[in-house]
Amino acid sequence: MKESSTRTDPAGARRPRAVTFPPGPRERGRGGSRAEAQGPVPPTAGPHPGLDRLLDAVASAVGDVPALLSLARDAGRTWPQPGQGNTAALWELLASVTAVDVAAGRIFEPHLDALAILAQSGRDLRPVEGAWGVFAAEGPGARLEAKAGDAGVLLDGSKPWCSLAPLLDHAVITAHTDAGGRAAFAVDLHHPGVTCDEPAWIARGLQEIPSGTVHFNQVPAEQLGGDGWYFSRPGFAWGGMGVAACWLGGAVAVSRDYRDSLRAAAGRGREPDQIAFASLGEIDRILTSALQYLARTAALIDDGGLAGGGQPASANEHLQSGGDQRPGAERSPWSEALRVRGTVAAAVERVLALVSRDRGPAPLAFDEPYAKRMADLALYVRQHHAQRDDAQLGALTLKGEPPW
Template identity: 40%
Template sequence: MTRSHRTHSLGPTTPFVRAAIDAARAVPGFGVDVEATLRWCVEVAQDTPPIATGRTTELWDLLAATAALDVAAGRMLEPHLDALSILQQAGAAQRADRDPLGVAAIRADASSSWGVFAAEAPGARLTARPDGDAWRLEGRKAWCSLAGFLSHALVTATLEDGRRGLFAVALSDPTVTTHAGPWHPRGLTQVVSAPVDFAGTAAVAVGDPEWYLQRPGFAWGGISVAAVWWGAALPFIDLLASAAASERADQLAFAHLGRADAALWAARAALREASALVDRAADPADAPDPRMLAARVRNIVAAAVTAVLTEADAALGPAPLVEADAYPRRVADLHLYLRQHHGERDAARLGRLLAPTGENS
């Protein structure tokens, strides 16, 4: 690890994060072997603090460090940790003797691997209907990442009155059909995001209707994704530093490195400030609007990571894209993952929140 890479740490790395990353390095095919990587995710998650419990910096440090090691691994870890945080926020525990939401009914426990399927898409509609004290899910859910590998998922579905609810389901249920496509990406090839069909699947309600979208944790989870983006960009700094140290380096090589460094440093500062604000959110007087905080941080981080990719393209040229697998895979993985940010539309959402009439627009 070079000196410039160390300057971009989210803070002093804790023993927990160091141990987790050391364990990840020992996993054969980490980030490529989905089953092995998910086993690591489940194991490390048991000691990972949920968001907004006083250790948010450590949570985001872990996500960033994982993505610095492998982008796809960060993409796998983030939704699993998000699901556990959601269950914690809803009062669910991952132990059979403390199960207020009844997730043990769908055979969920500490060994479960979780996804969060909340995307909406034309032509795909998932409905939830009551069935005694339980619920049944019927229909199709789009963009279900890794559904063929996960044991459980939190899924949004439409209720009879049109509101959206959140439900926990076992993906091994025989009424669940996962699909392997369509999925023809150039990045995150192993993180298949395809439809899942539910045919009267037993489900457990998590929170009240609309709770999933209205809780502060929905916005805070979006910052967790940004921490993964940020960590995924860190290795480019090392490559730019090596290029600038070459005998053939000129002023442009230094400029590329300097601009990338400044961009990631600014994003680091935004993440650190946000983590402090999230951990103080128990006091309403100290808590900014979670939507505004998330929009600001995600815009800052996405712009910084995009700038780093641009600087790396200009500084390094085509050679690393064709001479080895690791660099082009990281570029493709990060480009695709960044598409969870919607560019000008997300900037417009922030502007709408800031405008005096934003709440009524």
């Protein structure tokens, strides 16, 4: 990973640093054939305008959710969107914000993802205002239904895992339709038919971002695409990889904490031992590999190599679909998303384990930013479905999709 140089203010205090991807091989899809190597990926076109100011603002707003939502709204007006030629820059930005504060990344990512979903549906973003969320989770005892009638589509029922719903203005939300599938809808969360439960949020991580159940009673909604569009679009997989970029940004920050602690100890005359060097070397290897993988995948997205369908309804459905098993068949975005998310999640878990073990209990007990980052990231990465996602990928691999 290539990272920016350390930045300090006049008093010598540490300031936020961006996360940047290393150059890597560019791939271009050619008429549906296997992407072919086309030389190095040029580095992203320098830092995003105003990135340093944004990261400083995020650092100053840690713990202030309304302020972070305001920064996310501002970012949504200028940040790139996935699949439009600068996906690597988008993921670098997400990783950079998360490296400052994991909860901030957890706030920025769904707002930007919602804007991308709206754009992919053909919606004009110019009049879009407010803070947005994306609510697509399902849970036992909660079901949201969309009923079409003379007055348009109305939502009725409940939706679990709606993070920050009371503080948001709008959401992209999935609901069950009369046709038996699920579709995505844009909804105004200020409608009087929307009520939010008080979340029973006892987590020590992401304490400022509770997730609770939201209830809908005859709430008008605008459908985005047809039944199944939300899951079948390539942007579904791209968005899932954007979340992985956030996870990786958090791991970069934890690793910088570790490296800085070793440097500080050396400055006090306590040089790292072989165990510390081995851990730092393993962390470097893990992060560099994961960042290179994200850079390569971002280039593949922008070159059209991951523009096919998104998530199949199930692994078995994919096995029964008679999908292309030719060695030269185009990679599916969902199989690549499973690889990226699984690879990054494993990297994050390993970094957390190494750093926590080697730094011991003292910083967890007495270093508030470090303890917060560790708790936030440990919870955030649990969005990965672990062996269930690997089972999906295994089914796709059996069908003949792997690049190997």
